[in-house]
Amino acid sequence: MQIVAGIEIHIQLQTKTKAFSASPIGFGGSPNERASAIDIGMPGTLPVVNKEMLSQAIMLGTWLNSKINALNTFARKHYFYPDLPKGYQITQDENPILTGGYLEYEVKGETKRCELHHAHLEEDAGKSVHGYKHGISGVDLNRAGQPLLEIVTEPCLNNIDEIIAFLKRMHSIVTYLGICDGNMQEGSFRCDVNVSIRKDEHAPLGTRVELKNMNSFKFIQKALEFEISRQTDLLEDGKKIVQETRQYNEKTGKTESMRDKETAQDYRYFKDPDIPAVWIDDAFIAEAVARLPESPTDRLEQYVSLGVPKTEATIIAYNKPMGDYLAYLIQQDLDPKLASNWLLGPVSEHANKEGLLFNALPISAKELAELLTALRDDIVSSKMAKEVFGFMWTEQKSAATIIEEKGLKQLTNEDEIAGIIMDIIQNNPSQVDAYRNGKDKLFGFFVGQAMKATKGQANPALLNKILKDKLNA
C-alpha cells in the first residue's frame, strides 16, 4: 500500500491589522472587542487590502522559491454560516500571490522535497460560541478578517513520517521568518491533510479524504495512523472509500465524518468588485526580500563548525528566536556547546512548561548571558546556575541580584576549603584511617561532609582536588 497525501496549511500572518480592515489582530479578549464595522460586515462597508499581508507572503514565497505573481485578484467565496458576517469570504481564487516552489526537509537523515502548488491570501472567519448563555449561541468576530496565507502542496507526501517532518519544517520556517507565531493551540498554524491510499505507486490514485481539526503534531500523527488503517481495512474488505471531510476526535482518537461530497457547496466564486486588481512591482518585492533573515542552513553550518552537535544545532538553527539567543551568547564569548545545552535544556524546559515561544521569554539573551558568564567564571556551579535561572524566571531579577540575595555564590577560596576539609579530617579519625587503609568508597563520605559544611557552595572540582591532596598527605 502507498499513501498519497497533500496538505493545506493555513498560517495566520503576523500583521498589525486585519486583512481588510484597521482592527488589530490578536487572540482571546472579550468577544467582538476587535470587530469593527467592516469586520461585522455592516452594510456599506468596504475592504481595503492590507499591504503588509502581501509583503509577508512574498517573504515566504521567496524563501520557498515560489513564483511571486505580479497580478493579485481577490474573489468572493459564498456560503452561509453565522461566523461569516458578509455571507462570503474574501479569498484569492484565479490569481493567488504565490505559485509553485518547494520545501526541503529531512526524514531519517534523508533530504526530501515537497513541491508546492500555490499559496493564496484570505480572511479568517469568526467563531461561533455555543451555550455562552443558557441555551443561546453567540458569535465572536474577533478573529473575523484576520489574514491567512493558505499554502497548498502537491500530493507528494507518501508516509506519516514525511508528513510530520514536512509540517514541522514548514512550521519552523514560518516562525523563523516571523510571519506566523506558530501557535497551533490558538489556530495560528492549521493544517488539513488530504490522504488516500493505493496498492502501489503505479496504481491510480485512490479516493481522498480530507482530515481537519488537528491542532498539534501529535494529533496529526494519531489522526493519520487511524485514518490510514481505516482506509486500508475498508479496501482490504473490498469496500469503497467515500470522498468526504473527516475530523479528528481527540477523545476517541478516531476520525469522524463531517460532510461528504454529496453536500459539497457551490461557492459561486467571482471576482470581488470592491477590490481592484493589486499589482505587485519589483520595488515592493525587493522591500519584502530585504526583510528576510539569514538562512537557517547558514546558521546550522556555523553552529556545527563551533562544535554544537548536528541534532541540537538543527533545532536551534530553525528556531529563529532561539538562534538569536545563541548568536548573542556566542558573541559574549560563551562556549557554543554550553550555550546550546542551556537553550535546549533549562530554558526550553521553562518555556515549554509555560507554553511560551522563544520570542516571548521573560529572560532576555543579555540576562541569560550574564548567568552563563557567572557559570563560566566559576562564580556559580552548574547546579547552582540552574537554581539561579529558576529564580530569575519567576522573580524577574538579574543573575547577579539572585546570586547575591540567595547567597548562591560558589566557594572558590582554596584556603577556606582546605580549612573546612582539615576540620572534617580531624573530626573523623576512624573514617580517615579506613580510607587510608584502602576503603576508597569513603571518599564520597568526605565530599558529602564538605558540601554539607559549605552549604553546597564549594566548587566541586576544587573540593575534590583539595580533599584528595589532604587525605593522601
Place this chain on the structure above:
Amino acid sequence: MNKPLHNHTVQELSDLVQSKKVTPTELVNTFHERIEHYDQDINAFVHTNKEISLQQAKLAEEALASGNSSPLTGIPIGHKDIFCTHDMPTTCGSKVLKDFVATYDATVITKSREHGLITLGKLNMDEFAMGSTNQTSAWGAVQNPWNPEHCPGGSSGGSAAAVAARLAPCATGTDTGGSIRQPAAFTGITGIKPSYGRISRYGMIAFASSLDQAGPMTQTAYDAAMLLNAMCGQDPHDMTTSNVPCPDFTASISQPITGLKIGIPEEYFGSGLDAECEEKIQSAISALQKLGAEIVPIHLENLKYAIPTYYLLAPIECASNLARFDGVHYGYREDQTNNIQDMYELSRENSFGDEVKRRILVGTFASSGSYSDEYYKKALQAKNIIRNDYKKAFLDVDVILTPTTTSTAFNMTNNIMTPQQMYLSDIYTVSVNLAGLPGISFPVGFSQNGLPIGAQLIGKRFCEDTILRITHAYQQVTDWHTQYPDSFK
C-alpha cells in the same frame, strides 16, 4: 426678490447665506415646514430630524462667523436612505433594515457635513435601489409631484420628488443602471451620475458594486457642479475610487460650447422611443446646435446587449452583496425558529420584497456552477464590447446625447408593467454604468399631459466637466429646469 425662498437654487441660496441675507436656521425652518406640509402627498422622506438639522445649522453659522465656511455651508440637503448615518436610521427602503442605525457615517455623509451641508432627513427609495418606480420601497411608493398618479421613477425617487417639489434644494442619489438619471428625467430636475470611481462608495449600501455610483440631484447643472466639488475624490476607505484629480467643476462650466462635438447615436432613437419625448429631445439638439455645438450622427451598435448584460451582472453582484442580511448580526430576524437554517430562510423570506428576491434568485442562478461560464463570463465579455463601442465613438465626438427614458413617468394606477417591461425601460441608461462613464439627465420640456421629459448627455470617463458645461449652456437659454408643480407653490 419675489421668488420664494424654497424655489432658489443651491447657487442662489449660497449667495444669500454668504452675504448674510439668510441664515442656515431660516433655511432649515423653511424646508422642514415644507416637508411637514407637503411630504404626506408624495412620501419622499422616510426620516426627518429637525433637531439634528438645527444643530447643524448652528455649526454652519459658527463656520460662517469664523470665516471657515465653504460655498455649501448652511445649504440643506436630503440624503437617499442608502447612505449610512450614525445619528439617523438607514433602511435602504427595506423591511430588513427597519430601525437599523449604522455605527458609522458614509464618506458622502462625512464630506457633506465637512462642507457645511445640513441634513434635512433621509429619502425614500426602491428597496436596496432595485426598481424604476419607487414602488418597491417597504415604506410605500413615492408620488410624482407633477401628477400623483405617476411614479417619480427610481430608485432615487424620493430624492427626485423632494427636489422637484422644492422640499429640498438638493439631494443625493445613487445610480446603478439609471437610478439618478431616470427619476431626474421623470421629475424635471437635473441629476448626474459621475464616472465610476469619482465618489466613494464607502457607507453606501451596495447593490451592484461594480456599477453603483453616487451623485447629486439638483435643479441645475451649476448646482450639481457645486455638490460634486464636495462629494468627489479618492477615499482611502474605497479602493475603487480613482486617483484622477478632481477639478473645480464650477470653474469651466460657463465656457462656451462652440465647437464641441455632440454625437447622436442612431440606435437610441426611433422604435421604442415615445414620439413626444423624441420631439422635445430633437428641439434640445437644435438649441445646442444654435449654441455652437456640432451635431454628429454616430453608431453604438451593441446597445442591444446592454439590458441582458446589466440584468446578469447587477443581480449576480446583488445576490452576493445581500448575503449579509441573514438575521445573525443585525437587521430583521425571525427568531421563533428551530434551527439556524430556518432562521436564515424565514428571516430572508419574510423581509425581502419581491423584486429584491427576484434579483437574488436570478443572480444566484447565473453565478452557480456551470452557469457562471454561460452567463457571468459572457456578460463580462459583453460589458467589454459595450465599453469598446463607447471608446470608439469618443474618438470622434466629445459627448453623446440620448434620451434618458423611453417615455415620461409611468402611470401607476392603470398601468401594470411586467418586470421585463420595466427592465427594458432602462435601455438608455444602463450602458453608461456598464462603461463606467459619467451621464447627466436634464429637463428639455413637458409632455402634453404636463409630465417632464429629460435628455441625457454621456461624457468620456472623468469628463464630468464637459457634460456639465453643455447642460449649463442649455439651461442659460431655457427655463424647463426652473419649473416646479403648481400644487407645491
